[in-house]
Amino acid sequence: MKLPQPLIHGRLVSRYKRFFADLVLDDGREITAHCPNPGAMLGVKAPGQGAWVSWSDDPKRKLAYTLQMVEQGDALVGINTLLPNRLVAEALAEDLIPELSGYATIRPEVKFAEASRVDFLLTHPDRPPCWLEVKNCHFSRTPGLAEFPDCKAERSTRHLGDLAAQVAHGDRAVVLFVVQREDCDAFQACADLDPAFARGLDAAAKAGVEVLVYDCAMGMETVRVARRIAWRGSVAGN
Structure with a gap:
């Protein structure tokens, strides 16, 4: 974009x-x-x-x-937390995220669970719907390693439980971390700053929620979702 x-x-x-x-x-x-x-x-x-x-x-x-x-x-x-959803919307429209390709409709901000809205709902008549939650990530303390969150993230932890519930209903659910930098090759949940989120992410993954992490190509004129990087689980303290 x-x-x-x-x-x-x-x-x-x-x-x-x-x-x-x-x-x-x-x-x-x-x-x-x-x-x-x-x-x-x-x-x-x-x-x-x-x-x-x-x-x-x-x-x-x-x-x-x-x-x-x-x-x-x-x-x-990139520190603008408004950008990741726009970047993902653009990437979905241009079919730039292979793991999320092939859906017929893309709906933003869809209400689900008891008090949540999912960032995107992807649907196709021939497959289960996909509930997609997007998280912004900028934090890096170790060269090459992106981390989330950089503070307590109770709302994000709740979203993980909501996604796991959709999987239990037979749907697909994905949490996508958008790393607004291009110097990281791996990602970990930051358990020392928010152990509840780290436990929640591991639990959600075990329940069938897919964890995707993509970095961004950062430029003076444009920023775009670029490449998938590895998820390593929690940093410590699970």
């Missing part, structure tokens, strides 16, 4: 109140940008880290700038 243009480079000063980030742009301007990521953002919020923001001339916006990517070492890391 195409990113808003142009992207402007600067350095982080601070990220605060979940949705705000102060930066100093390369031309010396000091700005406050919208931060479209309510999570902990471990590893991608340190003062001095290089960052890229987009700019909008929409007069209805309170903040003209939006934080899009942060540099972590040599990696370009």
